[in-house]
Amino acid sequence: MASYAPAKGQGHVYILSKQAAAQVGLVDLATLSVAGSRPRTVAQSAWLLGPLHNPIPQDCYLAQITVPVEILQVYAASRGLTDTNTLFPSPAEDPMLKALLGLPWEEIKTASSLPGLPAFKRTLELPEYHPSFVKIAPAQIAFYRGTRILDTQDSIDGDSQGGIFVEIPDMVLYGSIQQARPLRFPSIEKLVEENGTVAFEAPVLIKHASLGHLPLYQKGVGVMPRGPGLFEVCELTVEHPGLELTGAGFIRGWTYRKQSNGVWAREARSSDCTCDNAIVHDQHISALHIAEDFLDEPEAFD
Template structure:
């Protein structure tokens, strides 16, 4: 149930009245109100999220898992396909260390499991760029991968096989860190590659604040928001490290 604040009005009338109003507005088909994914990029992005297994489904044929969409949305177009494209990820979980001995582009360190809010959450605007718990881990281990139990596909990866699964930080100098995304390639039902993409560098000042330092080997994407998201995720990780009891996972 949605909160009452989500509604401006609740109007009840004979269906014929609504049909007449719709016809006057030129709304004569379902797609006029609910455009298909080929016309609606937001819906297309949401439908591109990984599918997740449905637990407890008895299958007399054998171990054949059943999946549902990661976000269950009403669909008004026939989206059934008998053989799914490799771009459809049927994600069954698992940690990176279960599949790979090393992470491409990551110089080394430890992996820490963090809740999925790390990827999906958003702190208040103007959050402080101070990460003492993370920095302590970096000084001890050199690098840390913060891995979430889920995958997310951002708009720049629509139609591809790549998903973000967390963030990775490594200590380049005593007061310089590199922050990038932990990425996986997931065609079909298996993760077959993992790596850390090129991100931003941050210089840590005496007051503990992380400030971006532009370098020649920065990520060449030319877009700020993915890297700002990495900082947001790291802020959530900092709170998780300080007190994990405030998190559901």
């Protein structure tokens, strides 16, 4: 739990130039709003600066104001900022925070761990300003112990052909390519040709906010052969209520055809996913680019 209490002494306010900060990277987080709710991005009129590989450039700073804390407290109160909740809304008001607190928990593995009595911590450690203790956790909270699909399942729903699993680092799912690249995947094509469907499985569970009410998680991506030079790229999803991985399946994806120059091109088919969300399927392609790099040079991911 985190909290704020009145203090005495000197307070500091830094004024930054939006124009200079924009050269580094500046995002207005207050635009990330959800109708009928009050996420902290809106409550704080928040901005995000970065990505930063070094300290904030000096030309971003316009001023530093140093005054007694009492003056800042009076100033905040005059604008209705009287308690923690005004800047840090509870999960009941903030669906973004609720989604982040709903991420899978990961097992704590130490030399002092007790056999048969696993302990877990949040995957993302967030300071909390409101009690969130529950005596019995609901099924949609996953306590993940590194279980692989083949540890509990003989096959994957949605794959009638069978194939192989390829274990990949979590960077394949969490990472993103820095610039657009031609869709060339010779190493992946070779795996598909030799084995049929290829399921790239990561050692993590990824929770999509839209599925927060269900115990469903992304665990990888899949590539399925759909004919000569034709490939379906889809999401590998698992069902993981509580402690157990109880199911696995492929979510319908988008289809791509290999052109004469070796580059894949989107070829819409009636059997494709109908979500019409290019961002989701572009992320699958981004994961394939990183998976291709991993197959070519696995030691670079150590």
